[in-house]
Amino acid sequence: MKFLIDKQKISAEQQLYLANFELSVKQYIESILKDYPTLGVTPTWSVVERKDKFFILESNADFDIKDSLCVNSKIESYINTKLFLDFPECSLSLIIKYRMLPQEKENNEKVNESGSVKNEDGLPTFLPQTPRYTFEQIILPKDTKDRILSDLNSIKCQDLIYNQWGFSEVESKPKSILNFFGPPGTGKTMCAHAIAKMLDKPLLALNYSEIESKYVGDAAKNLKKAFDTATELGAVMFFDEADSFLGKRIENVSHGSDQALNSLRSQMLILLEEFEGVVLFATNLVTNFDKAFESRILDHIKLELPNKEARAAIIDKMLPSKMPLDHRFTQEELLEASDLIDGFAGREIKNAILTMLLDKASLGLDNPVFTFDDLKTALAKKKEQIEKLKAEDKERRKEKIAKRLQDKFEEEAAYENQKQKLHNKKRRKR
Numbered sequence: 001m002k003f004l005i006d007k008q009k010i011s012a013e014q015q016l017y018l019a020n021f022e023l024s025v026k027q028y029i030e031s032i033l034k035d036y037p038t039l040g041v042t043p044t045w046s047v048v049e050r051k052d053k054f055f056i057l058e059s060n061a062d063f064d065i066k067d068s069l070c071v072n073s074k075i076e077s078y079i080n081t082k083l084f085l086d087f088p089e090c091s092l093s094l095i096i097k098y099r100m101l102p103q104e105k106e107n108n109e110k111v112n113e114s115g116s117v118k119n120e121d122g123l124p125t126f127l128p129q130t131p132r133y134t135f136e137q138i139i140l141p142k143d144t145k146d147r148i149l150s151d152l153n154s155i156k157c158q159d160l161i162y163n164q165w166g167f168s169e170v171e172s173k174p175k176s177i178l179n180f181f182g183p184p185g186t187g188k189t190m191c192a193h194a195i196a197k198m199l200d201k202p203l204l205a206l207n208y209s210e211i212e213s214k215y216v217g218d219a220a221k222n223l224k225k226a227f228d229t230a231t232e233l234g235a236v237m238f239f240d241e242a243d244s245f246l247g248k249r250i251e252n253v254s255h256g257s258d259q260a261l262n263s264l265r266s267q268m269l270i271l272l273e274e275f276e277g278v279v280l281f282a283t284n285l286v287t288n289f290d291k292a293f294e295s296r297i298l299d300h301i302k303l304e305l306p307n308k309e310a311r312a313a314i315i316d317k318m319l320p321s322k323m324p325l326d327h328r329f330t331q332e333e334l335l336e337a338s339d340l341i342d343g344f345a346g347r348e349i350k351n352a353i354l355t356m357l358l359d360k361a362s363l364g365l366d367n368p369v370f371t372f373d374d375l376k377t378a379l380a381k382k383k384e385q386i387e388k389l390k391a392e393d394k395e396r397r398k399e400k401i402a403k404r405l406q407d408k409f410e411e412e413a414a415y416e417n418q419k420q421k422l423h424n425k426k427r428r429k430r
Contacts, residue, residue, distance in 0.1 A: 025079060129202065130202060130203075131194070133193040135194045135198065137194070137317070138194060139306065139313045148301060151178055151299050151301075152195060155278060158174040177296055178280050178299050178301060179246075179282070179283070179299070179301065180282045180283075180301050181301075182305075185348055186303040186306075189205075191301075191303070192205070192236070192282065195280060196235075201235055203238055207240040219263070220267035230277055231277065236279075239280070243289075245268050245281070246268070246289045247289065269290075272293070272296055305343060308338045309338075315375070316334055325369070327372075329372055336376075337376055340376060352379050353375075355381065359378070
């Protein structure tokens with residue numbers, strides 16, 4: 001089992017929180033594995049801090065797919081709850097990727113530098129996860145939700161339409177590829193989980209960094225291994241960072257990395273043509289996909305930032321049912337709170353409410369109660385943080401542009417200086 005935790009710079013006190021978090025997860029996993037003796041697990045733990053700012057917790061495990069997915073689901077649930085309680089100061093800045101790995105075998109598999117298992121063929125092992133969300137948990141505009149469900153219905157009816165009714169005579173292969181695009185935090189990943197849940201299939205979630213390899217040519221092999229795994233396990237495939245996979249192939253290849261990217265995109269095209277399952281893509285940007293990919297995508301679905309009413313509905317859904325409120329917030333109050341966070345995505349609303357819970361928990365009150373003022377304060381605080389981050393990012397970009405202009409100016413000045421020297425040298429020779 002392995003965690004990869006992206007982390008920003010954290011203080012010594014926060015390092016202690018992280019250590020406590022790691023210990024609590026270790027103890028929980030050891031306790032839960034006692035209920036699954038067939039897995040034959042003897043955890044061996046190590047924690048390593050790497051230059052790329054990753055923390056790695058790992059242990060060896062030998063398991064079967066059914067039990068491993070069950071254990072995976074329980075551990076994920078524990079992590080999502082415990083992290084925010086034991087690591088309040090910077091929990092919101094962490095992104096956790098959790099994966100179950102088979103026990104390392106002698107001579108036939110090894111762990112590579114990125115932490116994934118490599119088999120005897122040198123390729124990583126990809127394992128699907130149990131979908132965590134349903135469409136009932138996602139606030140979407142009615143037309144967007146209806147569009148997704150309509151696409152899913154067409155996918156479900158493919159056998160009837162293409163085989164029994166013979167539409168394969170017109171179009172040889174059904175389209176089962178959907179692309180979600182829109183700003184961060186608008187629910188693209190949640191939709192992928194909900195689609196897999198509705199189709200009653202596991203979800204194989206991948207991003208470019210998991211497929212990319214420092215060895216030229218291996219990325220295409222890794223991608224094929226991922227498709228083979230999805231075919232074998234009947235999983236829905238979900239690719240984040242779709243622009244990396246589906247962008248136009250580079251015409252003027254000048255580096256080995258350009259050739260590797262072209263190879264990856266060509267392999268993706270071939271595999272999408274052969275794959276008979278469902279593939280989902282997501283990107284934060286509206287990208288100019290290669291036309292060869294465009295023709296294979298069933299639908300492009302844009303997920304917008306929520307409007308005032310949608311933000312109010314998200315706030316209401318994000319408030320835990322067991323949360324001790326002084327009163328149930330009215331629709332008017334929810335709309336008032338929504339006005340404070342214009343431009344927020346669902347993820348930012350969730351993080352604001354979580355911060356409110358953490359702030360109240362840190363007070364150590366015997367009978368804590370949440371008021372509407374607590375909610376407004378938390379939302380305003382989160383908005384202030386986001387605006388500060390945006391301002392800092394804008395300033396960094398300005399400094400970067402200014403540096404580029406300065407470098408260009410100095411380069412041109414040096415060129416003119418060298419040109420003048422050559423001119424003077426020629427004049428002296430005359």
